[in-house]
Amino acid sequence: AQSVTQPDIHITVSEGASLELRCNYSYGATPYLFWYVQSPGQGLQLLLKYFSGDTLVQGIKGFEAEFKRSQSSFNLRKPSVHWSDAAEYFCAVGADSGGGADGLTFGKGTHLIIQP
Amino acid sequence: KAGVTQTPRYLIKTRGQQVTLSCSPISGHRSVSWYQQTPGQGLQFLFEYFSETQRNKGNFPGRFSGRQFSNSRSEMNVSTLELGDSALYLCASSLEGLAGVDEQFFGPGTRLTVL
Numbered sequence: 187a188q189s190v191t192q193p194d195i196h197i198t199v200s201e202g203a204s205l206e207l208r209c210n211y212s213y214g215a216t217p218y219l220f221w222y223v224q225s226p227g228q229g230l231q232l233l234l235k236y237f238s239g240d241t242l243v244q245g246i247k248g249f250e251a252e253f254k255r256s257q258s259s260f261n262l263r264k265p266s267v268h269w270s271d272a273a274e275y276f277c278a279v280g281a282d283s284g285g286g287a288d289g290l291t292f293g294k295g296t297h298l299i300i301q302p
Numbered sequence: 303k304a305g306v307t308q309t310p311r312y313l314i315k316t317r318g319q320q321v322t323l324s325c326s327p328i329s330g331h332r333s334v335s336w337y338q339q340t341p342g343q344g345l346q347f348l349f350e351y352f353s354e355t356q357r358n359k360g361n362f363p364g365r366f367s368g369r370q371f372s373n374s375r376s377e378m379n380v381s382t383l384e385l386g387d388s389a390l391y392l393c394a395s396s397l398e399g400l401a402g403v404d405e406q407f408f409g410p411g412t413r414l415t416v417l
Binding site: 218220222227228229230231232235237276278279280281289290291292293294295 | 306335337344345346347348349350358360392394400402403405406407408409410411
């Protein structure tokens with residue numbers, strides 16, 4: 187079964203500074219990787235996804251993520267954060283287990299705080 | 303195009319009761335998945351429906367069930383509610399793909415409180 191680890195429960199970043207949120211996954215084959223963002227009282231919004239191909243993927247709102255197979259990581263980055271980026275960020279892994287899938291497996295999330 | 307809608311948004315029940323939550327997917331989407339979100343366990347996959355059939359199921363007891371109608375709308379039911387069922391229940395839809403593979407669009411969730 188797949189699993190996802192987000193080592194940082196909380197991260198505080200100054201507005202305008204760069205951001206990197208860590209995500210490590212465990213899965214035997216090539217995973218389907220996602221980053222979602224959740225603002226208070228709202229559902230999840232997809233930021234970006236990786237299925238195959240170029241290991242650097244671009245998403246919405248200026249986010250990007252890099253898939254590193256050797257490190258089993260899929261870290262999310264943004265060069266300059268805005269106060270509106272304050273939210274909960276979830277890394278997720280999906281799998282196509284040969285005819286079926288087990289839904290998304292989510293990490294516990296990273297709460298991003300933006301300092302003015 | 304309207305997003306995924308869930309009703310009701312908030313619900314308060316007492317232990318032992320049952321509850322039904324509703325989800326309307328994005329128009330044209332045929333796959334609907336349900337997730338439970340709690341502070342302790344995080345986001346967990348409940349089940350996925352496609353063409354009125356349960357295609358996948360997570361590791362939840364049989365008290366949790368669901369169904370999907372011919373118009374792709376879905377309902378989930380929790381019987382004999384327990385305090386631990388208090389959670390945000392999220393519905394997600396996708397075009398046709400498997401829940402762990404295809405891009406999913408999430409609704410705002412139903413906040414269930416069990417007293």
